[in-house]
Amino acid sequence: MTSQQQLSKRGFSAAQKPMRVDLEIYYKALENTYHPIDNPKGSFPMNMAENHLCWDMLRHKIESVTREKPIPDWVSSYGDPAGVPSFRETTAAFLSEFLIGQSISSEHLAFSVGATSVIEMTAFLLGDEGDTAVIPAPSYPVYTADIGTIPGLKRHNLQTHQEIHELANGFPIKISQLEAAKAEIEALGSKFRMLILTTPDNPTGGIYSQEQLQVLADWCIDNGTHLIVNEIYGLSRIDISHPEIKDNYPNPIPFLSFANLMAERKSPFLHLWYSFSKDLGISGFRIGLVHTYNEALLGGYRNAGLSHAISNHTQWVLQEVLEDREFMKEFIASSQAALTQSYVTVVRQLKALNIPYNPSYGSLFVWLDMSEFLQENSDQGQEDLWLELFNKTGILLTPANGFGHQKKGLFRMVISGISHDDLEVAMERFRIFVLGKRQ
Ligand SMILES: Cc1ncc(COP(=O)(O)O)c(C=O)c1O
Structure with missing residues (x-):
């Protein structure tokens, strides 16, 4: 019995469509994440739209709620x-x-x-x-x-x-x-x-x-x-x-x-x-x-x-x-300050390297144009560049496939999933990659 026969038409169609193109490689990157001492050659998963910058602060608050308050x-x-x-x-x-x-x-x-x-x-x-x-x-x-x-x-x-x-x-x-x-x-x-x-x-x-x-x-x-x-x-x-x-x-x-x-x-x-x-x-x-x-x-x-x-x-x-409310005020202010610091770290490097990006007002991303490095102006060329960046630097971005934009060679960088110190290391690797490609 084929899988088509085991499912409804809807089920079969869903079984053919992965939710996103980068999941498999994301899990691979997660198994080998960077650590300054334990894994200095590790990878930087910067493709999943997660914000971990102030999780510790929120975790303490949640722990105090669940410890101290009676459940209604x-x-x-x-x-x-x-x-x-x-x-x-x-x-x-x-x-x-x-x-x-x-x-x-x-x-x-x-x-x-x-x-x-x-x-x-x-x-x-x-x-x-x-x-x-x-x-x-x-x-x-x-x-x-x-x-x-x-x-x-x-x-x-x-x-x-x-x-x-x-x-x-x-x-x-x-x-x-x-x-x-x-x-x-x-x-x-x-x-x-x-x-x-x-x-x-x-x-x-x-x-x-x-x-x-x-x-x-x-x-x-x-x-x-x-x-x-x-x-x-x-x-x-x-x-x-x-x-x-x-x-x-x-x-x-x-x-x-x-x-x-x-x-x-x-x-x-x-x-x-x-x-x-x-x-x-x-x-x-x-x-x-x-x-x-x-x-x-x-x-x-x-x-x-x-x-x-x-x-x-x-x-x-x-x-x-x-x-x-007082906690939330402090949390939102800390979160915006941390996000701004990450953003500045990234665009400082992009500016120095002359990589076009869109000046952001918010979100967890920097949207950048690496089309100058495309070997081939196509989805395949874009995917090859995305994988090359990951294989050489451990930096995993989100490729533009599925974002619906005509131009190829654009990538999304998630700036809030790793610490400020790790982001500095990632951007240094990014710099070396770009300079190497231009030579
Ligand atoms: C624009 C947008 N909408 C919706 C979602 C999904 O959000 P949620 O985790 O709350 O389902 C995301 C997550 O990346 C998003 O970027």
């Missing part, structure tokens, strides 16, 4: 599939204070296990099978599986630019590009159901200005298209006033959460995604949410969401942590 009775029972009321309230207050800057109601939040599950649930409830989600390229590769595997939506990569320097004054996304994408999608018999933006962005670190979001929101509302803004990196922001980098931002764009525009418009077509995976560095906790004024979406979420519900124990632990 509700933790052992079924709860609201969209999040228990006390956790929803605490999170609404946290987001209001730290991310949004104005008060939002817990009634407009629904939770599930990580942004991954929130994206899947939202796509499932807003789109029909065969509909299309438009996503400006380059963007998070796993959106394809999140909106595709179960909801059955297709991904349309909107090409807004070719070269990294075209991002210098923000994302060059135009209404005419959306109109053209709509016509193209409709000509294929599909529907332009949603536009997905990520700000700060994965992988470029760019952000959308308020004026841009307003124009895009108006176009979406007028066209009956959903606009979803993913602010999963909303608090992972770089201090762009840092003296070593401030000149990279001649026309700085202020960050303002999309939730502010949503509060003004209160449209059923505008939504925001968030998750604690990145800003708090707890991807293993699996906590994500959608914020929306679309009551029908919230109702559907509750009715269909049980299989995606977060463990009550996890909700309780995080609720206790978030309620300590």
